[in-house]
Amino acid sequence: MFARPNSKYSQVAYVTNDVMAAARLFEETYGAPGFYHFTNMQPGGTIGNGPQLKIALARVGGVEIELIEPIGDGAAMFSDVLPGGSDLAIRFHHVAIRIDGPLENWEAYVASIDFDRHIVVFEGQMGDDLRFFYTDERATLGHHVEHVWMSPALSAQVTAATPTYPGAGAS
Numbered sequence: 001m002f003a004r005p006n007s008k009y010s011q012v013a014y015v016t017n018d019v020m021a022a023a024r025l026f027e028e029t030y031g032a033p034g035f036y037h038f039t040n041m042q043p044g045g046t047i048g049n050g051p052q053l054k055i056a057l058a059r060v061g062g063v064e065i066e067l068i069e070p071i072g073d074g075a076a077m078f079s080d081v082l083p084g085g086s087d088l089a090i091r092f093h094h095v096a097i098r099i100d101g102p103l104e105n106w107e108a109y110v111a112s113i114d115f116d117r118h119i120v121v122f123e124g125q126m127g128d129d130l131r132f133f134y135t136d137e138r139a140t141l142g143h144h145v146e147h148v149w150m151s152p153a154l155s156a157q158v159t160a161a162t163p164t165y166p167g168a169g170a171s
Helices: 019-030 103-111 152-161
Strands: 007-016 036-039 052-060 063-071 090-099 120-126 130-137 143-150
Touching: 007 019, 007 143, 019 036, 019 052, 019 063, 052 152, 063 090, 090 103, 103 143, 143 152
Parallel strands: 007 063, 090 143
Antiparallel strands: 007 090, 036 052, 052 063, 120 130, 130 143
């Protein structure tokens, strides 16, 4: 599943009980260039009616860092690794494989996955711009894997909004 046409390792993701504090820690301690903050919550529900999440993104050396704060009881897939309590907690959660190009590339990628071996635990989409699913690879790898495709327009929008190191023009 990692070696497929038009796919590449693109992200490392952590869950936290406080996305703002986690972002500050990544900036101050690990030199992250800042974070693009957003939420999937919207009036009347969430994207795909899935768990409610606060999300922060940064890009370092071509790899995206994602911080996720699950909100409420409907986000067990994200919150089950957090220890509880009021102290800041940050735990590794998943890596992501991004599929580039047209939607047909996504469809070919999906068709190549053995879903009997790689169990889907969460999936969703946003119109014609986003497709994703998570497989539970904890028994073998110790974490989930997110599989994601974005339309070129959405990908450009997210890339433009996400603080990046090194910045444009750096060599």
